[in-house]
Amino acid sequence: MAVPGSPGSDRETTSPVSESSTRSPAADGTELPMLVFEPGDGRQPRAGIVLFHGGALRAGSTDGLAPHGRKLASRGILAVSAGYRLLGRGAANIDDCVADVRLAVEQFARLAASRGLETSHLASGGSSAGAHLAMIAAMTPQASATASEPGVAAVVALNPAGTDLRSVEPAARRRLEQQIGVAAGRLIEYSLIEFVRPGNPPTQIHHGTLDEVEPIGSVRQFRDAMVRSGNECALLEYEQAGHGFHYPGSSQHFDDVIDATARFLLDRIATK
Template identity: 30%
Template sequence: MKSIKIIATLLILFCAVINIGAQNITSNSKVLYKEINGDSLYLHIFKPQLSKKPTAAIVFFFGGGWASGTPEQFYQQSEYFASRGILAISAEYRIKNTHNTSPFDCVEDAKSAIRWIREHAKELNVNPNKIVASGGSAGGHIAITTALIEGLENVSENSSISSVPNAVVAYNPVLDTTEKGYGHKKVVGRETEISPTHQVKKDLPPMLIFHGTKDKTVPFENAERFTSLMKEAGNECELVAVDNVGHGFFNGDFFRKGAGNKYFNLTTYKTDVFLEKLCYLKGKPTLAENIKHISCVGDSNNEAKYPSFLQEKLGNEYQVKNFGKGGATLIDGTNHPYFKKEQYKNSLKFTPDIVLIMFGTNDANVKWCLDENRKTEFIGTPQEEFKSQYVKLIKSYKHKNENAEVYVLTPLPIYEHAKSRDPEIKQRIKHLNEWVIPIIKVISEEENVQLLDVNKLMKKAYNCTVDGVHLNNKGYEILAKKIAQEIK
């Protein structure tokens, strides 16, 4: 029984890691698949667990306008699909900035990659009839063209082996290379030759396309039109429209640091389901489809342990990030005014669905709120400035995501303590109770945001404090448990 519990715990931790996105992802190996004009091109291989039967394979092509990019863009996806039991590959191909090549050369290289994988299926332990071409933006374009463009084959390769994949998954791909889409200046005189919307025909492999409705690089209309043309020709093509996102939304935390995994999870989950329906995968996805981003915003009590405990309490349907800064205040002219810190900028970049704001402990500090020489552009009392800046903070998150749930947290209780570093601790406690907490409660009502009175919830936490201001690990775990109960 004990061993079963240990295995179950490890599986939960594994799924959580997949959901959060490991920050040190590396391929198992790099295999040369093509040499051309002195250039060597490699497949970055992510091996599945040992399987006696050949598995499906998915090969990803990175984006970058056929001019730049790196295979690392799809390392997070590759790691996930290898964990699901298929061979996953992130492919190199020639790009303009490095090789002075054109989009047509990119298409040729993508075809070469598909052909090489099929030709070496036995040694890769791959089913040659279960090869998926995938990619994002320009990489999504060349993945699609391997399925529908005739020609542009490398003449030195074995043409008896098909370069056509058995399925395609594309993330905000280039679909129209005329003036109605993207890239027409890069294919002058040949605008429709590799334009997917102009090359649709019958009997194409099944396709799954993800596209943001606010994509300003590749118009969403292109995706709608391509999908309609595919269906009119009798092909299977599913378009997943992702609301209120722009180009490149599908990248997770590994490649686009700080972006979070909300849309990585969404697209990867649906890709998993698509491949399972094709019998390329077995079982259910091992990551959550819809996760909520939580930004924990505040001072040193936020910067410490409570957000990590909160992640544990909430599970893998949430991604919790810590944007706390020790000594941070909302009033200006202090050592660490929050609006001027990278933590604030990063908390917005994360585009949170839930924001937990906990400020006031340092604003109540005598050395700041009673400092007549404190430099601030605000005209008014420290109390008025605190309220004004707090409201400004709330509005900035609402502006970033109008559907964001904002919680304002009262500061934790402060106690007189033998290890206190504040000689004016009594005065700080007085400020906290006389104006900081009352102002936060007023803000909650006026701004129609939810109040979490953690000062009250943690009023018996004296034994969990290390210096009267900061909690120990046990205290932060208790705090996280109480917050989790409130927001779930």
């Protein structure tokens, strides 16, 4: 179940927020938007996170997770909402999306360094397809041995997609492969459970028990595989919540999600 806020929790310790925007390079040489949210009272942020929006790789924008970034910044966290090319709008397939996410993480690390944050104090994450992309990038090595990939120290995933694709029926599997632009038989290569290895970053997952896009059973199997491999993986289940439950205005869970995320970042990777 969700962990509600309580008197004296992070929900009550907020500060003014400074908002700005910058650009991140895409793998094809174009530029993508980045929204930056940080403490506005002059204090150095204690941790940082870059978030990637959902939208089935075909829709969505950096504005989608702006409310989350704004709230996290009010808790002393550098929060960035980053874009990536969408299918049919610059990206030919999911690999292009992953490549953009990797570059966005690198750009975020440089931005965080200018605020005094080391890589050990940084996390990545996102919602739905964006969470899936962030987890692929965090759990797999950079394809180019010569590329500089600072990586992240933790991951926060909001109703992630693609946690365990092993049981997808053949017809549905082929439809998904066509949707993400990959050849027949390749869908399993994007199943997050296949990337589980000892040493994966500590991960916090927020998921509704009635999620109609990614069944809670698949997420539980991913969590269990992470734990069996010796990794830290906390699954926060939100009873009777569907996909996209974490947005403000759509349910009562937005503050709970922010509280738990802030505690995870500040307790797990924040500067001391």
